[in-house]
Amino acid sequence: MKRFFLVLIFLSGMFAFSPNTSAQSTEYSQSRLERQVRREILRLPYYGVFDAIGYDLNGGTVTLTGAVVRPLTKQEAGEAVRDIDGVSNVVNNIEVLPLSPNDDRIRQRVFRTLSNQGGLYRYFLGANPSIRIVVKNGRVTLEGFVDSRGDSNRANILTRGIPGIFGVTNNLKVVGEPR
Numbered sequence: 001m002k003r004f005f006l007v008l009i010f011l012s013g014m015f016a017f018s019p020n021t022s023a024q025s026t027e028y029s030q031s032r033l034e035r036q037v038r039r040e041i042l043r044l045p046y047y048g049v050f051d052a053i054g055y056d057l058n059g060g061t062v063t064l065t066g067a068v069v070r071p072l073t074k075q076e077a078g079e080a081v082r083d084i085d086g087v088s089n090v091v092n093n094i095e096v097l098p099l100s101p102n103d104d105r106i107r108q109r110v111f112r113t114l115s116n117q118g119g120l121y122r123y124f125l126g127a128n129p130s131i132r133i134v135v136k137n138g139r140v141t142l143e144g145f146v147d148s149r150g151d152s153n154r155a156n157i158l159t160r161g162i163p164g165i166f167g168v169t170n171n172l173k174v175v176g177e178p179r
Contacts, residue, residue: 030057033086037062040080042128046073049124050107052132052143053077053094060088066143067095067134102164103135109162110140114155123151131155131172138166146172 034057041053051073053066062081068074078092097103110133115124123130123146132143140159146152156170 029086033057033084036084037081037087040084041077044073044076044080046070046076049111049129049131050133050135052134052141055081060086061091062087062089063091063093065093067097067136067141069097071096097134097136100137102138106135106138106140106162106164107133109164110135110159113158113162117154117158120151120155120158138164139169140165140167141169141171143171144173145175147175149174149177 037055037057041047041055044053047053048069051066051068051070053064053068053073055065056063064077064081068077074092074094074096077094078090081087082090111124114131114133115121120131123144130144130146134141134143142155142159146155152170152172152174155172156168159165159168159170
C-alpha cells in the first residue's frame with residue numbers, strides 16, 4: 001500500500017510540470033507542421049518559376065495565398081496540404097492568373113533576362129528556384145529570396161528595363177535580414 005501511494009505521488013509530481021512541456025510540444029508541433037506544409041508545396045509537380053504560393057498557419061487551419069498559372073496547381077496545393085496530419089482546415093485563397101499571351105511573353109522575357117545575367121542565374125538553378133516571377137495584366141511581381149540587397153536591386157532594375165511591362169513590384173527578401 002505504501003508503494004502505491006509513493007507511485008501515485010511520483011506520477012502526480014510528473015504531471016505538475018506538464019503545462020510547460022505542453023507549451024513546448026505545441027510550439028514544436030507548429031514548427032513541424034510549418035515544415036511539412038512548405039515541403040508539400042515545393043513537391044507539387046507543376047509548381048514552377050512562374051508560380052508563388054504562400055501560407056499562414058493558425059492552429060490547425062492553413063490559409064494558402066499567392067498566384068499560380070495553372071488551376072490544377074491550386075487544386076493540388078489544397079489537396080496536398082489537407083492530407084497533412086494536424087491540419088484540420090484549409091482555406092485556399094490562391095489566385096489563378098488569367099490566360100494571356102502577352103503575360104506569357106513577359107514571363108519568358110523576364111526569366112531570360114534574369115537568368116542570363118551574371119550572378120543572378122544561380123537563383124534559377126534546380127527544381128526549386130529562389131526567385132519566382134508572377135505576371136498579371138502586364139505587371140510583374142518578383143517573389144522569393146536572394147543573398148544580398150544588391151542582387152535584389154539588380155533583379156528589380158533589369159526587370160524594369162524590359163519593354164512591355166507596366167509595373168514591377170519587388171518582394172524579394174534578403175536571406176539573413178530581419179523581416
